């Protein structure tokens with residue numbers, strides 16, 4: 001099976017103790033069954049592990065009907081996040097001791113009939129820098145993966161091909177158009193979406209009422225908005241649009257929300273542009289990271305935003 005990934009993908013490395021928005025704070029950490037069995041084995045064995053770490057591991061595992069999680073400490077910190085920003089489990093047991101969600105993050109995957117796509121998520125500040133701040137357009141690279149192709153029927157294959165072709169067309173349009181309005185109109189017309197007036201202030205009010213991860217998001221939403229449109233689109237904005245479409249369009253195969261997903265990408269990018277400080281790419285990057293953490297990484301919020309863009 002082909003493995004497809006953005007050109008920046010392999011450059012990603014967690015910056016651990018230098019990270020200002022650690023994913024080890026504020027998020028629920030689910031422990032998958034395989035890793036739970038590994039931890040249980042460690043607790044029952046004579047593994048050379050200090051009694052303190054064993055006790056901490058035993059007391060941090062919270063087992064429930066829906067699986068196990070690590071119970072978070074004060075400030076919603078992962079119990080294994082050290083004051084120096086490093087992970088205690090990695091320090092003592094190596095990266096192989098991480099549960100699936102921790103070793104995967106911030107990677108995401110899409111499975112098609114004959115290809116697997118992998119990307120890195122914008123909620124991670126190091127990933128955000130790679131996604132948004134490079135000066136060239138994002139390109140997709142391909143290599144032969146180890147996974148076997150799944151069996152699939154012709155209709156599935158056609159649906160895959162259609163969504164990939166549409167997305168490629170959108171990527172080209174994003175690179176080829178000069179100003180925002182032409183780009184917005186072009187993307188929306190590819191899915192026959194009505195370009196109804198979009199009010200950033202109203203979108204901000206709507207986002208403010210959603211589930212909150214970090215209270216600092218409220219301050220960003222309270223910023224004054226400045227609509228932009230006629231000027232040349234800057235590369236970070238093109239890259240943000242490309243990222244949103246790369247990440248979110250494939251799921252339209254499952255929920256049929258193709259138009260909503262395109263509107264989400266277009267208007268969220270427009271909103272973040274309107275909220276950002278003039279000519280400050282670092283600020284745009286920070287805003288996009290916060291948006292991703294609050295919206296993309298909450299199933300509930302993402303679903304609410306897709307409904308917001310559902311035509312009446």
Ligand code: SF4
Pocket residue numbers: 013014015016019020021022023024105106123124125126127
């Ligand atoms: S958010 Fe990214 S850079 Fe920061 S700790 Fe998590 S994976 Fe590492």
